[in-house]
Amino acid sequence: MNGSAHAPWHPGAHGSPFFKQGPSALSRWALYSALALFLMVADARFHITEPLRKAVATVLYPVQWAMLQPVEMAGRGAGYFQSLQTAQQEADAARQRMAQMSQRANLTDQLQQENAQLRQLLALRERLDTPAQAAQVVYDAPDPYTRRVIVDRGQVAGVALGSPVLDEFGVLGQVTRVHPFLSEVTLLVDRDQAIPVLNPRTGARSVAYGDPVVGHGGSMELRFMPSNADVQEGDLLTTSGVDGVYPPGLPVARVRRVERRADSAFTRIYCDPVAQVNGVRHVMVLKPLAENLPERPEPPPAPAPARKGNRK
Numbered sequence: 146m147n148g149s150a151h152a153p154w155h156p157g158a159h160g161s162p163f164f165k166q167g168p169s170a171l172s173r174w175a176l177y178s179a180l181a182l183f184l185m186v187a188d189a190r191f192h193i194t195e196p197l198r199k200a201v202a203t204v205l206y207p208v209q210w211a212m213l214q215p216v217e218m219a220g221r222g223a224g225y226f227q228s229l230q231t232a233q234q235e236a237d238a239a240r241q242r243m244a245q246m247s248q249r250a251n252l253t254d255q256l257q258q259e260n261a262q263l264r265q266l267l268a269l270r271e272r273l274d275t276p277a278q279a280a281q282v283v284y285d286a287p288d289p290y291t292r293r294v295i296v297d298r299g300q301v302a303g304v305a306l307g308s309p310v311l312d313e314f315g316v317l318g319q320v321t322r323v324h325p326f327l328s329e330v331t332l333l334v335d336r337d338q339a340i341p342v343l344n345p346r347t348g349a350r351s352v353a354y355g356d357p358v359v360g361h362g363g364s365m366e367l368r369f370m371p372s373n374a375d376v377q378e379g380d381l382l383t384t385s386g387v388d389g390v391y392p393p394g395l396p397v398a399r400v401r402r403v404e405r406r407a408d409s410a411f412t413r414i415y416c417d418p419v420a421q422v423n424g425v426r427h428v429m430v431l432k433p434l435a436e437n438l439p440e441r442p443e444p445p446p447a448p449a450p451a452r453k454g455n456r457k
Contacts, residue, residue, distance in 0.1 A: 275392050276432045278302060280310075282425055283327065292335040292357050292422065294318075298430055299326045307390055309431045315396030315419040316340065316384060317428055328430070332422050333397070334363025342367075342397050343385040347375045350385050353398055353416060363422055365398045367414035372405055376414055390433050396420075 168176070188194045278298060286293035298304050300323050308320040310330045318338065322329035331338050338355040353365045370376065380400040386393025398416035405412050 275434065277311075277429045278304075280304075280328075280428050280430050282428060286329060291337075292332040292355070292363055293321070294330050294332065294425070296328050296330055296428060296430065297326070299324045299328050301325055304328045304430055305433055307433045309391045309395075309433070311395065311429045311431065312420045312425050312427070314421060316391060317418075317420040317422065317425060319390065320430065330428070332363070333365060333418050333420070334422050340391065340397060341385045341388045342382040343393070344376065344380055344382055346377075346380055349375065350387070351382075353382060356415075363418070364401070365416040365418055367400075367416065368411075370412045370414055372410055372412050374412055374414075376400060376403055376412070378403055381419075382416060386434065388434075392431065392434055 184194070280296040280298040280302075283295045283297050286295060296310070304320060304323055306320060306323050308328075310317045310320060316333060318330045318332040318335070319340075320328050321331040332355070333340060333353070334355045334357050336355055336357055340353050341350065342353045343350050351367050351370060354368055355363065356366050357363045367376070367382075378400050381396060382398045382400070384391040384393055384395040384397055396419045398418050400414060401417045402415045403412060404414075
Protein backbone atom coordinates (compact mmCIF):
# COMPACT_ATOMS: atom_id res chain seq x y z
CA MET A 146 0.00 0.00 0.00
CA ASN A 147 1.60 3.18 -1.08
CA GLY A 148 1.30 6.40 0.74
CA SER A 149 -0.39 8.33 -2.09
CA ALA A 150 -3.71 9.70 -1.07
CA HIS A 151 -6.66 9.54 -3.40
CA ALA A 152 -8.39 12.77 -4.15
CA PRO A 153 -12.03 12.89 -3.20
CA TRP A 154 -14.45 12.22 -6.02
CA HIS A 155 -16.72 15.08 -7.14
CA PRO A 156 -19.66 14.58 -9.46
CA GLY A 157 -18.79 15.60 -12.94
CA ALA A 158 -15.10 15.75 -12.30
CA HIS A 159 -14.48 12.94 -14.77
CA GLY A 160 -17.80 13.39 -16.64
CA SER A 161 -18.57 14.12 -20.34
CA PRO A 162 -17.46 17.40 -21.91
CA PHE A 163 -21.16 18.16 -22.77
CA PHE A 164 -21.96 18.61 -19.11
CA LYS A 165 -18.72 20.48 -18.43
CA GLN A 166 -19.08 23.12 -21.20
CA GLY A 167 -22.84 23.13 -21.81
CA PRO A 168 -24.50 23.08 -25.26
CA SER A 169 -22.62 24.59 -28.11
CA ALA A 170 -23.55 27.84 -29.77
CA LEU A 171 -24.93 26.06 -32.82
CA SER A 172 -27.15 23.90 -30.64
CA ARG A 173 -28.49 26.95 -28.76
CA TRP A 174 -29.18 28.76 -32.05
CA ALA A 175 -31.07 25.74 -33.40
CA LEU A 176 -33.04 25.39 -30.18
CA TYR A 177 -33.98 29.08 -30.01
CA SER A 178 -34.87 29.13 -33.68
CA ALA A 179 -37.15 26.18 -33.29
CA LEU A 180 -38.74 27.72 -30.22
CA ALA A 181 -39.27 31.01 -32.02
CA LEU A 182 -40.76 29.24 -35.01
CA PHE A 183 -43.02 27.26 -32.73
CA LEU A 184 -44.18 30.39 -30.94
CA MET A 185 -44.86 32.18 -34.21
CA VAL A 186 -46.88 29.32 -35.59
CA ALA A 187 -48.74 28.88 -32.32
CA ASP A 188 -49.48 32.60 -32.12
CA ALA A 189 -50.65 32.67 -35.70
CA ARG A 190 -52.93 29.66 -35.18
CA PHE A 191 -54.05 29.92 -31.56
CA HIS A 192 -53.20 33.59 -30.62
CA ILE A 193 -51.57 32.43 -27.44
CA THR A 194 -49.53 35.65 -27.06
CA GLU A 195 -52.44 38.00 -27.55
CA PRO A 196 -53.16 38.46 -23.80
CA LEU A 197 -49.48 38.99 -23.17
CA ARG A 198 -49.27 41.57 -25.93
CA LYS A 199 -52.27 43.41 -24.55
CA ALA A 200 -50.82 43.40 -21.06
CA VAL A 201 -47.50 44.71 -22.30
CA ALA A 202 -49.26 47.39 -24.37
CA THR A 203 -51.31 48.41 -21.34
CA VAL A 204 -48.22 48.64 -19.19
CA LEU A 205 -46.22 50.57 -21.84
CA TYR A 206 -49.04 52.97 -22.85
CA PRO A 207 -48.22 55.60 -20.20
CA VAL A 208 -44.57 55.45 -21.25
CA GLN A 209 -45.50 55.84 -24.91
CA TRP A 210 -47.87 58.72 -24.09
CA ALA A 211 -45.20 60.49 -22.05
CA MET A 212 -42.63 60.04 -24.78
CA LEU A 213 -44.99 61.24 -27.51
CA GLN A 214 -46.02 64.42 -25.69
CA PRO A 215 -42.88 66.42 -26.59
CA VAL A 216 -43.27 65.43 -30.23
CA GLU A 217 -46.96 66.38 -30.28
CA MET A 218 -46.26 69.65 -28.47
CA ALA A 219 -43.53 70.47 -30.97
CA GLY A 220 -45.91 69.68 -33.83
CA ARG A 221 -48.72 71.74 -32.31
CA GLY A 222 -46.31 74.63 -31.70
CA ALA A 223 -45.07 74.51 -35.27
CA GLY A 224 -48.65 74.33 -36.53
CA TYR A 225 -49.65 77.27 -34.29
CA PHE A 226 -46.84 79.48 -35.54
CA GLN A 227 -47.48 78.43 -39.11
CA SER A 228 -51.19 79.17 -38.77
CA LEU A 229 -50.35 82.48 -37.06
CA GLN A 230 -48.05 83.44 -39.93
CA THR A 231 -50.72 82.43 -42.43
CA ALA A 232 -53.31 84.48 -40.55
CA GLN A 233 -51.00 87.50 -40.52
CA GLN A 234 -50.37 87.15 -44.24
CA GLU A 235 -54.09 86.87 -44.90
CA ALA A 236 -54.74 89.91 -42.66
CA ASP A 237 -52.08 91.92 -44.53
CA ALA A 238 -53.56 90.87 -47.86
CA ALA A 239 -57.04 91.82 -46.61
CA ARG A 240 -55.80 95.23 -45.47
CA GLN A 241 -54.15 95.79 -48.84
CA ARG A 242 -57.37 94.84 -50.62
CA MET A 243 -59.34 97.16 -48.32
CA ALA A 244 -56.89 99.99 -49.02
CA GLN A 245 -57.20 99.39 -52.77
CA MET A 246 -60.98 99.29 -52.50
CA SER A 247 -60.94 102.50 -50.46
CA GLN A 248 -58.75 104.17 -53.07
CA ARG A 249 -61.04 102.98 -55.82
CA ALA A 250 -64.09 104.22 -53.90
CA ASN A 251 -62.46 107.62 -53.36
CA LEU A 252 -61.45 107.72 -57.01
CA THR A 253 -65.02 106.84 -58.00
CA ASP A 254 -66.41 109.64 -55.83
CA GLN A 255 -63.86 112.05 -57.24
CA LEU A 256 -64.67 111.02 -60.80
CA GLN A 257 -68.38 111.44 -60.12
CA GLN A 258 -67.79 114.93 -58.73
CA GLU A 259 -65.59 115.82 -61.69
CA ASN A 260 -68.21 114.42 -64.06
CA ALA A 261 -70.91 116.56 -62.43
CA GLN A 262 -68.66 119.63 -62.59
CA LEU A 263 -67.86 119.00 -66.25
CA ARG A 264 -71.55 118.58 -67.06
CA GLN A 265 -72.34 121.88 -65.36
CA LEU A 266 -69.44 123.54 -67.18
CA LEU A 267 -70.71 122.23 -70.50
CA ALA A 268 -74.21 123.47 -69.68
CA LEU A 269 -72.75 126.86 -68.80
CA ARG A 270 -70.78 126.88 -72.02
CA GLU A 271 -73.94 126.22 -74.01
CA ARG A 272 -75.53 129.32 -72.47
CA LEU A 273 -72.56 131.50 -73.42
CA ASP A 274 -71.98 133.00 -76.82
CA THR A 275 -68.36 133.84 -76.02
CA PRO A 276 -65.74 131.33 -77.24
CA ALA A 277 -64.47 129.24 -74.35
CA GLN A 278 -62.19 126.28 -73.65
CA ALA A 279 -61.92 123.89 -70.70
CA ALA A 280 -58.87 123.87 -68.47
CA GLN A 281 -57.71 122.11 -65.33
CA VAL A 282 -56.15 123.66 -62.25
CA VAL A 283 -52.65 122.28 -61.84
CA TYR A 284 -51.61 123.84 -58.53
CA ASP A 285 -51.90 126.98 -56.42
CA ALA A 286 -49.49 129.85 -56.86
CA PRO A 287 -46.51 129.67 -54.48
CA ASP A 288 -47.05 133.21 -53.22
CA PRO A 289 -48.86 132.94 -49.83
CA TYR A 290 -49.98 136.60 -49.95
CA THR A 291 -52.05 136.22 -53.11
CA ARG A 292 -55.00 134.08 -54.17
CA ARG A 293 -53.98 132.67 -57.52
CA VAL A 294 -54.06 129.30 -59.27
CA ILE A 295 -52.25 127.85 -62.28
CA VAL A 296 -54.19 126.22 -65.13
CA ASP A 297 -52.87 123.95 -67.87
CA ARG A 298 -53.68 126.24 -70.81
CA GLY A 299 -51.44 128.98 -72.14
CA GLN A 300 -50.46 130.91 -75.24
CA VAL A 301 -50.25 127.73 -77.30
CA ALA A 302 -53.93 127.03 -76.53
CA GLY A 303 -54.92 130.60 -77.37
CA VAL A 304 -55.39 131.96 -73.86
CA ALA A 305 -55.21 135.75 -73.83
CA LEU A 306 -54.27 138.09 -71.04
CA GLY A 307 -57.34 139.23 -69.10
CA SER A 308 -59.48 136.21 -70.05
CA PRO A 309 -62.35 135.54 -67.61
CA VAL A 310 -62.26 132.20 -65.82
CA LEU A 311 -65.40 130.43 -64.62
CA ASP A 312 -66.26 127.28 -62.75
CA GLU A 313 -69.61 125.51 -62.76
CA PHE A 314 -71.12 128.03 -60.31
CA GLY A 315 -69.95 131.38 -61.61
CA VAL A 316 -67.00 133.73 -62.14
CA LEU A 317 -63.83 132.48 -60.49
CA GLY A 318 -61.23 135.05 -61.55
CA GLN A 319 -59.22 136.48 -64.40
CA VAL A 320 -56.06 135.48 -66.26
CA THR A 321 -53.32 137.87 -65.16
CA ARG A 322 -50.25 136.14 -66.57
CA VAL A 323 -49.86 133.88 -69.59
CA HIS A 324 -47.05 131.42 -70.26
CA PRO A 325 -46.60 129.16 -73.30
CA PHE A 326 -48.28 126.15 -71.68
CA LEU A 327 -49.64 127.55 -68.40
CA SER A 328 -51.64 130.54 -67.24
CA GLU A 329 -51.94 132.27 -63.89
CA VAL A 330 -55.46 133.07 -62.73
CA THR A 331 -56.08 135.66 -60.03
CA LEU A 332 -59.18 134.79 -58.01
CA LEU A 333 -61.89 137.32 -57.27
CA VAL A 334 -61.08 137.17 -53.55
CA ASP A 335 -57.55 138.49 -54.13
CA ARG A 336 -56.97 141.93 -52.61
CA ASP A 337 -55.85 143.36 -55.97
CA GLN A 338 -58.87 142.10 -57.88
CA ALA A 339 -62.01 144.11 -58.65
CA ILE A 340 -64.98 143.33 -60.86
CA PRO A 341 -67.96 145.47 -61.92
CA VAL A 342 -71.20 143.88 -60.76
CA LEU A 343 -74.92 144.45 -61.19
CA ASN A 344 -77.75 143.82 -58.77
CA PRO A 345 -80.50 142.37 -61.01
CA ARG A 346 -83.16 143.09 -58.37
CA THR A 347 -82.57 146.83 -58.37
CA GLY A 348 -80.47 147.37 -61.50
CA ALA A 349 -77.81 149.19 -59.46
CA ARG A 350 -74.21 148.89 -60.56
CA SER A 351 -71.19 148.79 -58.30
CA VAL A 352 -67.70 147.34 -58.00
CA ALA A 353 -66.81 144.30 -55.86
CA TYR A 354 -63.32 144.14 -54.38
CA GLY A 355 -61.58 141.03 -53.15
CA ASP A 356 -60.81 140.50 -49.47
CA PRO A 357 -58.75 137.30 -48.81
CA VAL A 358 -58.95 137.65 -45.02
CA VAL A 359 -62.67 137.91 -44.28
CA GLY A 360 -64.73 134.71 -44.38
CA HIS A 361 -63.69 131.14 -45.01
CA GLY A 362 -61.05 131.27 -47.69
CA GLY A 363 -61.86 134.79 -48.82
CA SER A 364 -64.70 137.20 -49.35
CA MET A 365 -65.70 140.24 -51.38
CA GLU A 366 -66.85 143.72 -50.48
CA LEU A 367 -68.92 146.41 -52.18
CA ARG A 368 -67.22 149.68 -51.45
CA PHE A 369 -68.38 153.28 -51.63
CA MET A 370 -72.05 152.32 -51.50
CA PRO A 371 -74.29 155.09 -50.08
CA SER A 372 -76.00 154.45 -46.79
CA ASN A 373 -79.43 154.52 -48.42
CA ALA A 374 -78.49 151.98 -51.13
CA ASP A 375 -81.15 149.35 -51.77
CA VAL A 376 -79.09 146.25 -50.97
CA GLN A 377 -80.42 143.30 -49.01
CA GLU A 378 -78.85 140.17 -47.64
CA GLY A 379 -79.16 137.33 -50.12
CA ASP A 380 -79.07 139.53 -53.24
CA LEU A 381 -77.28 137.89 -56.14
CA LEU A 382 -74.69 140.01 -57.93
CA THR A 383 -73.85 139.34 -61.58
CA THR A 384 -71.41 140.76 -64.07
CA SER A 385 -72.54 144.02 -65.59
CA GLY A 386 -70.65 143.62 -68.86
CA VAL A 387 -69.61 147.27 -69.00
CA ASP A 388 -65.93 146.62 -68.39
CA GLY A 389 -65.26 144.95 -71.75
CA VAL A 390 -63.89 141.81 -70.06
CA TYR A 391 -66.72 139.75 -68.54
CA PRO A 392 -69.88 138.85 -70.43
CA PRO A 393 -73.01 140.23 -68.72
CA GLY A 394 -75.23 138.12 -66.50
CA LEU A 395 -72.62 135.75 -65.02
CA PRO A 396 -73.08 134.99 -61.28
CA VAL A 397 -70.39 136.63 -59.18
CA ALA A 398 -71.33 136.81 -55.49
CA ARG A 399 -74.19 136.84 -53.03
CA VAL A 400 -74.65 139.49 -50.34
CA ARG A 401 -73.93 138.04 -46.91
CA ARG A 402 -74.10 141.03 -44.55
CA VAL A 403 -75.04 144.72 -44.79
CA GLU A 404 -73.68 147.12 -42.17
CA ARG A 405 -75.28 150.56 -42.07
CA ARG A 406 -73.65 153.10 -39.81
CA ALA A 407 -75.18 156.34 -38.65
CA ASP A 408 -71.79 158.04 -38.41
CA SER A 409 -70.80 157.18 -41.98
CA ALA A 410 -72.20 158.12 -45.37
CA PHE A 411 -71.28 154.72 -46.80
CA THR A 412 -72.53 151.21 -46.15
CA ARG A 413 -70.23 148.22 -45.75
CA ILE A 414 -71.53 145.29 -47.76
CA TYR A 415 -69.85 141.87 -47.48
CA CYS A 416 -70.40 139.24 -50.15
CA ASP A 417 -69.52 135.58 -50.63
CA PRO A 418 -68.33 134.48 -54.09
CA VAL A 419 -70.55 131.91 -55.70
CA ALA A 420 -67.57 130.23 -57.37
CA GLN A 421 -65.60 127.54 -55.57
CA VAL A 422 -62.47 129.51 -54.74
CA ASN A 423 -61.03 126.65 -52.65
CA GLY A 424 -60.32 123.28 -54.22
CA VAL A 425 -61.59 123.95 -57.72
CA ARG A 426 -60.36 121.44 -60.31
CA HIS A 427 -61.96 122.20 -63.68
CA VAL A 428 -62.60 125.67 -65.09
CA MET A 429 -63.69 127.37 -68.29
CA VAL A 430 -61.50 130.06 -69.86
CA LEU A 431 -63.41 132.60 -71.95
CA LYS A 432 -62.22 135.01 -74.55
CA PRO A 433 -62.15 138.59 -73.27
CA LEU A 434 -65.28 140.43 -74.21
CA ALA A 435 -63.24 143.28 -75.71
CA GLU A 436 -62.17 141.02 -78.60
CA ASN A 437 -65.80 140.62 -79.69
CA LEU A 438 -66.81 144.25 -79.27
CA PRO A 439 -66.61 146.71 -82.14
CA GLU A 440 -63.75 149.13 -82.09
CA ARG A 441 -64.37 152.39 -80.34
CA PRO A 442 -64.69 155.34 -82.68
CA GLU A 443 -61.77 157.66 -82.75
CA PRO A 444 -62.37 160.96 -81.01
CA PRO A 445 -62.92 163.90 -83.34
CA PRO A 446 -59.86 166.05 -83.91
CA ALA A 447 -59.57 169.07 -81.70
CA PRO A 448 -60.33 172.34 -83.49
CA ALA A 449 -57.34 174.42 -84.38
CA PRO A 450 -56.95 177.57 -82.30
CA ALA A 451 -58.00 180.73 -84.12
CA ARG A 452 -55.15 182.98 -85.15
CA LYS A 453 -55.29 186.68 -84.64
CA GLY A 454 -55.19 188.42 -87.99
CA ASN A 455 -53.06 191.40 -88.73
CA ARG A 456 -54.93 194.62 -89.04
CA LYS A 457 -54.47 196.43 -92.22
